[in-house]
Amino acid sequence: MAAKSGISEKIDLDRWLSHLQYIENRVKKLTLLAKLSQLLNSTLDPYEIRRMAMEAACQLIDAEVASLLLLDKRTKKLYFEIALGENEKTLKTLTLNLGEGIAGWVAKTGKPLLVNQPEKERRFLREIDRKTRFKTRNLLCVPVKAKRKVVGVLEVVNKKGETGFDEGDLSLLTSLSDQVAIALDNARLYQELEETFFQTAESLAEAIExxxxxxxxxxxxxxxxxxxxxxxxxxxxxxxxxxxxxxxxxxxxxxxxxxxxxxxxxxxxxxxxxxxxxxxxxxxxxxxxxxxxxxxxxxxxxxxxxxxxxxxxxxxxxxxxxxxxxxxxxxxxxxxxxxxxxxxxxxxxxxxxxxxxxxxxxxxxxxxxxxxxxxxxxxxx
Incomplete structure (x- = not known):
């Protein structure tokens, strides 16, 4: 009985230590998320925000690569605005229809999607891996929403290490996506003001002419x-x-x-x-x-x-x-x-x-x- 009790106590201790390690890791991730959010709001340059968002996503979720796809309001297609990694040039030539592939499904439904076995996922678009000669082991995709409307999707691919993505990763990426949406919307408003100013300056110059x-x-x-x-x-x-x-x-x-x-x-x-x-x-x-x-x-x-x-x-x-x-x-x-x-x-x-x-x-x-x-x-x- 004493031996069984000792084993039980050791198992409980291991579980407790594992849970404690999980909590510590979670706190670190949330602290990092807060810092990344501040960084995203430190600039009004849309390109800088998008590039920083992708780097932040990889760092926060421990992913190999990340992509930001934006929705073209006119064509209703998704295009790769930023894609970290050596395949960025190829990916920027591709577009997706709403509902096409995992990114297209997320953009159409406004719901996130976690996929740890893409080979078994019917929505996974194998054509992209073939064109980029890239192997997708797992991926996580969340919508980017501004004023409750989907303006794009944020995607991270291939979790570092042996494990796949989990619900904690999904929660973190969703939170980051919300911050990205706010930063992008602020940058858009600033751009509109800036463009109005440019036009005013040009009109003034023409009047002088x-x-x-x-x-x-x-x-x-x-x-x-x-x-x-x-x-x-x-x-x-x-x-x-x-x-x-x-x-x-x-x-x-x-x-x-x-x-x-x-x-x-x-x-x-x-x-x-x-x-x-x-x-x-x-x-x-x-x-x-x-x-x-x-x-x-x-x-x-x-x-x-x-x-x-x-x-x-x-x-x-x-x-x-x-x-x-x-x-x-x-x-x-x-x-x-x-x-x-x-x-x-x-x-x-x-x-x-x-x-x-x-x-x-x-x-x-x-x-x-x-x-x-x-x-x-x-x-x-």
Missing amino acids: KRDPYTGGHTRRVGEYSLAIARHLKLNRQEKKWLKIASALHDIGKIGIEDRILRKPERLSREEFDAIKLHSNMGAEILKHIRQLKEIIPGVKYHHEKVNGAGYPEGLRGEKIPLLARIVAVADTYDAMTTDRPYRPALSKEEAVRELKRCAGTQFDERVVRAFNQAYRRGEI
Whole structure:
């Protein structure tokens, strides 16, 4: 009897220790979930949120790979927005109908699905494994809902170790999915506000252009050329956003220039040109009252500076000229050269490119001119 009692006590102790280990692991996972939730809400960049969500899913659930599929409202198809792992490029070429495969079923029903034996699951789409040459051992898929509507699905594949996914994993991934949905919705609202702001800036620039009959479309073209240059300078997303606004508003200071000067069809006198030169500082003065635009002010104020120090308003040299201004300077000058003016015909594109190259290192930043040339050769300008 004593022996049986000892065995029983040992079994109870083992169970207790196992349960304690489970609780400790669960607490760690919940703590990690809280940290990941904070991380997801630390940015309003939709791409960053999606990428971070997938990395968080793998870390939280101990999965090999993860995917985020979003629902196209127009086509009613799911597409792979983010897919961690070496098969991302292949997966991004695939789409799923609602109800097709496990992801399609989850998106259609709004219910999560845990599958530890995919070979026995009729909803499992073997075609994807075949195309990616990937072996799915198990998977967990949950819906991503915004305002109670399914906007996509979050999927983790192949639990690390010998065991499959369990209900605890399902609960954690569902909680993460809720956080992802909130972060994505916040980012969407921010994007809409941002786009409204861009459109307002462009409308303002166009209104200013109406005062000058010789520069129709100038602001739009400078914006396009500036962003084409930026792609070859490896500017980050935020820098490109600032550049987009700076290029749209680079001539906003002309609102303070008299019409008789701005509309003059002949070449300007020295005094008139000195008056025109004031528009750089005027633009900066106008924008300094908008706190959110402080990052674009250098691009507006210094886009007429030259790397040899012969520009205006301050005669800055080389890299002391902010990069946004150096980019807008090249885009602005190229458009001016290739546009007809009353006092001179436009140069051809080839002539204008040669002129930019000739002035690289004196008037323009050499690196920016090289980036311009790369964009031009690729047909982006």
